[in-house]
Amino acid sequence: MRSNKRIVATIAHRAAILCYVAFALFPLFWVLKISVTPNDLLYSEGVRLWPSRAVFDHFDFVIRHSDFPLFFRNSMIVSLSTAVIVTILSSLGGYAMSRFSFRGKFWIVGLMLLTQMFPLVMLIAPIFKILSPLGLTNSLSGLVLVYVAFNVPFATFLMQSFFDGIPKDLEEAAMIDGATRFMAFRQIILPLTLPGMAATLGFVFTAAWSELLFALMLISGVDASTFPVGLLSFVSKFSVDFGQMMAAGVLALIPACLFFFFIQRYLVQGLTAGAVKG
């Protein structure tokens, strides 16, 4: 009787998990399906789960005859530099938030919360006015600068909760042995936070990889365009070329998903450690 009940519960549990996986993956599957459907079958087999004839023409076109390899490279440069810089800055900032109690802390936390509150659209015109005389519009470094600033506040909160999970005694012991705080931070605490840093890196990478608004407004030339801007060019044409757009979409998904696939468990682990303190 009791074991029967347990078996039913187990089956229900696995079925529920399966539903979630299916819900999460189905839209992505549809992107893949459209990207391999030849144009002549796109509308006639619109509802079929898999086209009767799958081809890679769209991928071939996107890779060899469009600007997408360039967009891909630009996006890669922007997202990787943003992720690395944000991780370094937010490690420093998060450490300060986690380990010190100081007078300005309240205001710093308040400032960072404020940055999460308003529509970023509001900043576009002022940022454009500030960056343009510095020659930072239409350049990848300008984009990196803006993305770093946007992502630092949340990443700092994230890193703070990772540091909160590491006992204070560790660096206190090192400091009694004569190490400066920065040495203790670099040689003892940072290596322990590596999973947390990996999580932050991946989190910021995916955020920068998908940013559209500022990429659209700060960049006007093809040379410095990123992937999202390129993808949008398929839509703004007269007719939407679903096949090519989705082929480019699949390519855009690969790095972000790969990155996230490997780091998500560090995200959970790191946040768990931090949550103990509340």
Added chain:
Amino acid sequence: MTEAVNAAPYGRDRRPFLRRLASASEPYLYSAPALILIVTVMLVPLVIGISYAFRDITLLDPFSGGFIGLDHFRALAKDKTFWQALKNTVYWTGYSVALQFCLGLILALLLDKPFRGRGLAQALCFLPWAVPSFLSGLNWAMLFNPIVGPIPHWLFGLGLMDAPDNLLSSPDHAMWGPIIANVWWGIPFFAITLLAALQSIPRDLYEAAAIDGATPFQRFRSITLPFLAPTIAITVMLRTVWIANFADLIVVMTNGGPADRTQIVASYIFTTAFRRLDFGYASAIAMVLLALLLVYSMLIVLLRQTLLRER
């Protein structure tokens, strides 16, 4: 005085002035690079942006730029599209957050039990979070499109629709298109943070409760929920604010249509700024939205303080 107390555990309270200064400024040195960036790239533009709300700023119009006081706000009070957008924002944010939260909590609870293949299932369930938001917009717009997507045909087959039409062009239900896309995209955020909070609950609490004969529901109510409450408060607050400001999906999927039925305040700001190039008016709307969200966040922070004190 406070410095002496701070330094006491290390037995270095008679340090020279410079060293004391150095240790007092230490936290600021660690956070300086991040702070400088935030102030120059976000705070300064924010202040400039707020000043636009009181000016007549239209791009490409050389005669604009004069101060006009509160004119924008007076116009705003009479702007029907704005009031409709405000109502839509509440609808959009409320349903998105509620559904994301409930489904995210269930997913977190499901993933909290150990089972074979959990790592893989977890990674797959969290995958939508990595999808660029505009791409998920395009993706779902495609799924709702009766020509290349299956959903209208399924709904028709289930008898929920009279004909396989595009949900996004129906004035009464169009908002559900972006909401569903948003729920799909946002479940992982709640699942990740709640799963982390769940895994930090000491296991012996559950064992003790089970020995005392508590039913699973009782255990959930008196152990799990109180432990999750502070995390829930802070994540719900952050998500509400983000989602209220999140225009990507709506701009990509419906562009506010049909007939402004899916226009939220954030997408209205976007349209005003970039289609009409009226940055002054856009800033005024943004300020109202910012004020509302600030009030809302204050309430949640107060709520969280009370919850933490009770624990």
